[in-house]
Amino acid sequence: MTETLLRIANLTKRFGSLAASDGLSLDVLDGELHAVIGPNGAGKTTLISQLFGEIVPDDGAIWFAGRNINALSTAERVRIGLARSFQITQLLLDYTALDNVALAVQAHRGHSFRFWANARRDRPVRERALETLARIGLERRADTAVSEMSHGEQKQLELAIALATRPRLLLLDEPMAGLGPAECATTVELLRGLKSETTILLVEHDMEVVFALADRISVLVNGRCVITGTAEDVRNDETVRTAYLGEGDL
Amino acid sequence: MFKADTAAVAKSAPRRAMLRVAGLVALALFALLLPRVATALGNPALISLATRMVIYAIAAASLNLILGYGGMVSFGHAAYFGVGGYAVGILYYHFSAGEPFLGFIPGTNQFLVALAAAILTSALFALVLGALSLRTAGLQFIMITLAFAQMVFFLFVSLKYYGGDDGLIVRRRDVLFNLNMADDTTYYFVCLAVAVVYHVVFWRLVGSQFGLVLGGIRQNERRLAAIGISTYRYKLVAFVIAGAGAGLAGALMANFAKFVSPDMLNWSRSGELMIMVILGGGATLLGPAVGAVLLIGLETVLTGWTEHWQFYLGPILILIALFTRDGILSLFKDGSGGRD
Numbered sequence: 298m299t300e301t302l303l304r305i306a307n308l309t310k311r312f313g314s315l316a317a318s319d320g321l322s323l324d325v326l327d328g329e330l331h332a333v334i335g336p337n338g339a340g341k342t343t344l345i346s347q348l349f350g351e352i353v354p355d356d357g358a359i360w361f362a363g364r365n366i367n368a369l370s371t372a373e374r375v376r377i378g379l380a381r382s383f384q385i386t387q388l389l390l391d392y393t394a395l396d397n398v399a400l401a402v403q404a405h406r407g408h409s410f411r412f413w414a415n416a417r418r419d420r421p422v423r424e425r426a427l428e429t430l431a432r433i434g435l436e437r438r439a440d441t442a443v444s445e446m447s448h449g450e451q452k453q454l455e456l457a458i459a460l461a462t463r464p465r466l467l468l469l470d471e472p473m474a475g476l477g478p479a480e481c482a483t484t485v486e487l488l489r490g491l492k493s494e495t496t497i498l499l500v501e502h503d504m505e506v507v508f509a510l511a512d513r514i515s516v517l518v519n520g521r522c523v524i525t526g527t528a529e530d531v532r533n534d535e536t537v538r539t540a541y542l543g544e545g546d547l
Numbered sequence: 548m549f550k551a552d553t554a555a556v557a558k559s560a561p562r563r564a565m566l567r568v569a570g571l572v573a574l575a576l577f578a579l580l581l582p583r584v585a586t587a588l589g590n591p592a593l594i595s596l597a598t599r600m601v602i603y604a605i606a607a608a609s610l611n612l613i614l615g616y617g618g619m620v621s622f623g624h625a626a627y628f629g630v631g632g633y634a635v636g637i638l639y640y641h642f643s644a645g646e647p648f649l650g651f652i653p654g655t656n657q658f659l660v661a662l663a664a665a666i667l668t669s670a671l672f673a674l675v676l677g678a679l680s681l682r683t684a685g686l687q688f689i690m691i692t693l694a695f696a697q698m699v700f701f702l703f704v705s706l707k708y709y710g711g712d713d714g715l716i717v718r719r720r721d722v723l724f725n726l727n728m729a730d731d732t733t734y735y736f737v738c739l740a741v742a743v744v745y746h747v748v749f750w751r752l753v754g755s756q757f758g759l760v761l762g763g764i765r766q767n768e769r770r771l772a773a774i775g776i777s778t779y780r781y782k783l784v785a786f787v788i789a790g791a792g793a794g795l796a797g798a799l800m801a802n803f804a805k806f807v808s809p810d811m812l813n814w815s816r817s818g819e820l821m822i823m824v825i826l827g828g829g830a831t832l833l834g835p836a837v838g839a840v841l842l843i844g845l846e847t848v849l850t851g852w853t854e855h856w857q858f859y860l861g862p863i864l865i866l867i868a869l870f871t872r873d874g875i876l877s878l879f880k881d882g883s884g885g886r887d
């Protein structure tokens with residue numbers, strides 16, 4: 298049987314009277330692509346931010362690879378194998394696409410207290426960064442400043458940066474949102490390829506994508522996980538139909 | 548600076564590189580010939596003026612590391628400048644008095660020793676004050692760096708033993724090999740050499756892995772955390788390097804003026820350093836030097852005309868800020884482009 302890579306137990310986070318996470322429990326198995334869906338305001342992004350250490354939960358525990366990571370900072374979590382992409386891109390706009398990825402590669406290799414050698418001539422780092430850019434089809438844009446890239450390209454760059462740290466668990470927050478059809482297709486193919494390499498927790502609105510890619514799906518409603526199962530389980534579940542799927546198309 | 552390396556501007560890159568080299572050569576020639584020109588014009592005061600410009604270029608560049616590259620608005624940089632100056636002054640004082648500082652550190656009149664002491668002391672001050680201030684960000688950071696700098700200012704004001712308000716006189720410039728340091732032209736070239744070495748080191752630093760991280764911190768700290776970089780340590784190291792640079796400049800200034808006083812640490816001096824960086828162009832190698840030359844030059848010219856010089860300086864600075872988005876140096880760049 299596959300092991301649990303990420304265990305979320307009774308996670309609770311309140312913003313005033315609103316419970317973004319309300320006793321949320323969820324397991325992500327090693328190697329699976331686990332999708333999280335739910336209506337707007339179900340607490341999906343808040344969940345990712347808590348897993349990534351950017352929002353401190355009020356209660357509950359997060360276990361990663363058998364270790365409680367509640368007390369770890371974001372940077373420390375990244376160093377033990379977490380990575381995330383942001384729904385609203387967080388990029389270094391003055392730098393080129395390649396610089397953005399190379400910095401992630403550089404960070405993954407250890408400390409950056411190197412004060413003399415030209416970082417942009419560091420062959421191994423640059424080559425590895427270029428390979429990563431090529432995976433998402435952005436190698437032509439390597440030397441373009443991020444501020445001059447389109448929104449879609451920036452979203453894809455988010456993904457490349459996350460990959461550059463070689464994560465064990467990739468937290469993807471709506472990687473398709475705002476992408477054109479062609480970019481969408483590239484990203485879906487990329488995710489399909491990534492499935493065999495790393496564990497993925499995917500928050501996504503595009504149901505077609507979720508049902509096509511996910512091994513398991515969890516449905517979040519009002520900060521709680523109401524069901525976890527295969528696409529088939531979720532489709533047929535009565536609670537899900539009323540709480541969520543009923544309002545949209547399926 | 549960073550952007551210039553990218554293909555976004557590839558078409559004009561060779562021409563730009565040529566321009567840059569030509570500019571550097573012109574600058575070097577000008578700096579080297581300046582004393583002769585000054586003598587030919589019968590205006591030796593020009594040499595002193597140029598020396599001050601060179602020294603402030605170093606101080607402003609050191610601030611640029613954290614302000615321009617790292618995006619940390621430190622409003623207390625004069626403190627490290629002053630600490631460097633006092634290191635020279637105090638060591639000289641104990642040298643001539645013949646009794647050791649704190650009972651065990653002998654005084655010195657050796658230029659290199661005093662410079663090293665100034666760098667170390669200011670770095671130590673920056674380490675302590677930086678470790679505390681960098682726990683804050685934004686407006687709070689500006690205020691806390693200012694507050695700490697004022698504390699250091701009042702520390703020296705209250706040190707009656709070293710002259711308090713009146714400051715401390717360094718009777719002779721420190722000794723370097725067998726150079727005639729009392730000669731202003733010689734001392735100008737010493738400062739120029741130090742400035743050149745400093746800028747070469749600075750240039751390597753901002754292009755290094757550390758420099759890349761520092762620029763990233765300015766642009767988006769959240770992104771850096773998300774790739775596994777604990778930014779605090781990098782900010783602190785940058786803060787210490789910046790403080791050390793200011794201390795070096797302060798040591799040169801103490802030797803130049805043969806005098807140190809709390810005035811060196813005044814908050815208005817911190818403001819001047821910030822103006823130099825912003826005027827010339829933050830996050831550029833030579834922007835702060837341009838800013839230093841410009842500000843000190845303007846001050847000198849205007850004070851020659853009128854005693855209300857500050858009244859005229861203000862509008863000039865505002866005009867420059869309005870018409871050059873990223874400092875004077877940006878005028879020589881392509882139309883597009885960000886801060887780098």
